[in-house]
Every structure is written in C-alpha cells, then in structure tokens.
Amino acid sequence: MNATDLLYLVRDNPTLFDAAPVDVDAEAMEWRRNEETHPCRGCGSRARCAVVAETMLGLRWLDLCFRRLHEVRLANS
Numbered sequence: 001m002n003a004t005d006l007l008y009l010v011r012d013n014p015t016l017f018d019a020a021p022v023d024v025d026a027e028a029m030e031w032r033r034n035e036e037t038h039p040c041r042g043c044g045s046r047a048r049c050a051v052v053a054e055t056m057l058g059l060r061w062l063d064l065c066f067r068r069l070h071e072v073r074l075a076n077s
C-alpha cells in the first residue's frame with residue numbers, strides 16, 4: 001500500500017489501527033518501535049518507526065518501516 005492510500009485508510013477506517021494512548025509521548029513511541037514487534041502497515045516488513053495519527057476516533061498508531069515513514073511524511077506535507 002502506498003503512502004497516500006495509507007493516510008486515507010487511517011483517516012477513513014481508524015478502527016483498523018491500534019488505539020494510541022491520549023498522553024502518548026516520545027517514550028511511548030520509542031517503546032512501541034523498540035520493545036514491541038509490529039508489521040509495517042505499508043509493506044508488512046517489521047516496523048522500525050511508530051507515528052501517531054489523529055483520527056475521528058482519537059489517536060491511532062501507524063507502524064511503518066523507514067521507507068514508508070519517509071513516503072508518508074512526503075505525502076502528508
């Protein structure tokens with residue numbers, strides 16, 4: 001899934017993504033990417049990054065590999 005589709009998906013179907021805590025901080029993001037194992041939502045390889053997306057249902061985790069993170073940042077700017 002490319003970055004643009006991924007951004008539409010998290011916006012339109014936030015229930016497909018894990019809820020992030022409302023008080024999520026840098027420490028929580030580091031924990032998720034280093035101490036937990038999640039697949040990249042774009043390509044399925046191990047996610048090395050975790051970002052938080054604001055959705056109509058609150059904050060959701062968006063787990064990404066480095067490549068998809070870069071693409072999402074470009075698509076989101």
Ligand SMILES: [Zn+2]
Pocket residue numbers: 040041042043044045064065066067068
């Ligand atoms: Zn990926």
